[in-house]
Amino acid sequence: MRAYGSGSRFAARRPAKWATIALFLLPALALYCVFVLIPIAQAAHFSLYKWNGLQPLTDFVGLKNYQTALASDTFRTAVANNLLIVGLSLAIQIPFALGLAVLLNRRFPGRAIFRLIFFLPYVLSEAITGIVFSLLLQPGSFVDSGLRSAGLGGLVQDWLGDSTIVMITLFVIISWKYFGFHMILLLAGLQGIPHEIEEAALIDGADRRQAFRHVMLPLLGPTLRVSVFLSIIGALQLFDMVWVMTAGGPLNASSTMAIAMFKAGFKNSQMGFGSALAVILFVFGLVVALAYQRFVLRRDVEGAVTVYNG
Amino acid sequence: MKRTRAAFARTGLPGAVAYAILIVVAAAILVPIVYAVLGVFKTNGQLAANPVAMLPNPWVFSNYTDVLVGRNAGAFWREAANSLIIAAVAVIVTVTFASLAAFVFARMVFRGREATYTLFVFGLLFPSAVAILPLYILVRQLGLAGNPLGVALPQAAFALPLTIVILRPFFRSIPTELEDAARIDGCSSFGFFWRVLLPLARPALATVSVLAVVTTWNAFLLPLILLNGADQWTLPLGVMNFSTEYSSDQARVLAFTVVAIIPAIVFYVAAERQIVGGLTAGAVKG
Secondary structure: OOOOOOOHHHHOOOOOOHHHHHHHHHHHHHHHHHHHHHHHHHHHHHOOEOOOOOOOOOOEOOOHHHHHHHHOHHHHHHHHHHHHHHHHHHHHHHHHHHHHHHHHOOOOOOHHHHHHHHHHHHHOOHHHHHHHHHHHHOOOOHHHHHHHHOOOHHHOOOOOOOOOOHHHHHHHHHHHHHHHHHHHHHHHHHHOOOHHHHHHHHHOOOOHHHHHHHHHHHHOHHHHHHHHHHHHHHHHOOOHHHHHHOOOOOOOOOOOHHHHHHHHHHHOOOHHHHHHHHHHHHHHHHHHHHHHHHHHHHHHHOOOOOOOOO | OOHHHHHHHOOOOOHHHHHHHHHHHHHHHHHHHHHHHHHOOOOHHHHHHOOOOOOOOOOOOHHHHHHHOOOOHHHHHHHHHHHHHHHHHHHHHHHHHHHHHHHHHHHOOOOOHHHHHHHHHHHHHOOHHHHHHHHHHHHHHOOOOOOHHHHHHHHHHHHHHHHHHHHHHHHHOOOHHHHHHHHHOOOOHHHHHHHHHHHHOHHHHHHHHHHHHHHHHHOOHHHHHHOOOHHHOOHHHHHHHHHHHOOOOHHHHHHHHHHHHHHHHHHHHHHHHHHHHHHHHHHHHO
16 A cells, blocks of 8 residues: 655644644544454454353463364365365466456447446445355256257256365355456556557557567556455455355355354354454465565566556 | 457457457346346246246236345345445545544655555455454453444455555545645645645546445455354355255245345445445556
């Protein structure tokens, strides 16, 4: 994140008035600390105890919850599933969104309608989307019959009940819901690149593919990174859709870190263990955030164009 | 020269292929939604006998009327009202608190400003699910379990980072000359904020409000852990429980689900500009 100007320009104009600052800032800061920052810190604290969430917090177990988590096959499957969704999103969903953004970055009849439709799933509740798709994917229901009547009956699967394909099914539905969001971001990024730049590359003898690969794509870098980053964070905390569609099943085959945490905390009354899972999830997020910051900062140092749109 | 062909040519794809791709993707988005909406007008018999048929034959209206005015209407309207109350409180709190904070971040200079701002940006970078187990305990300790406020306040807190990040550059872009003029006319900081800045920032405030409505209306995990009883459920929770309770009555589940989605679709079509504009401003301007 880029800091706004050093501020000295304003400092000369007006000495800060601490009372006003405190009055304006305190409501947001207090709310944010109480309901976001403190709970995150508390999760780290709880994770060192064996605790059911009701009795006093006395049974200190050190890092045992973490050892249990990392040794647990169930939790490893959950982590692997999160990473699978991250990988598939980066390899398939974002390139797909980029392709559509490129198609929509030109004026043609119907463009606004396509944009409206592609983004529509983003505003639907993830839980409700999951329920609709559960109905469509029930054995013998819309999807199966559709495939059979198209002569593709051989493709019919137990979409949500087969542990080998349930994650792929979920990934397709996640993409259905979220590719439009990435497409809109990338489209805004593309629209921020002046046409003259592409034209200059073409005049200099690049063909369109080269102009896109070597000129447009690097300029789109900052938006792509935001898109990649949001996609990873989203995939790491995947919960709603999985919970309503499979609840992590069959037999934990579609579990995720958030599902494992929810089950530990609320189904098995293992608040300490669940908190350890939350902290592991936090560490994944931290690594991604640091990598993102470092990547952006390094590019800044190299003097690459990282700001193109104000 | 035809504009369309020329336009598509610049992407390296012929117009017909590009259109075909766009239409296939659009169909993949719309078919499940349209199928669900039309499925509501079918009986379970029709759904089972010919799952692929899009159009009902004959049209049946009892599924809709059961949800809107009939035997499931009580649950539906209660859940819609719960969703509405929680969303309204969360949005008012978010937008009020975030405007005040964004004003300070945008137009005042003080030690620790960037550090405090970074603290809020931090909230954008982390999976919010991390906080839920302690939140469950905290909300209980505060005596807010089962109270709409117990969900609305955490929702508002989670929505603060994005709202502040979007509002700050907007507040910053308002010329300092206006502020100087207001001060010469005797305005206090709050006076300038209230009488000059907020009226000028109406488009940005609309954008962040719309985004906050979408997030709170769709929220699932927080209400799931913080509300405890059918009479407190919001729509996504209600739909989930309804689909379990009536799992053998597909048409009824579809009806409940579709009626619950419609407000979101109508809202989206009405406020597309704010939603898209806000998300791209928030993410692209970083």
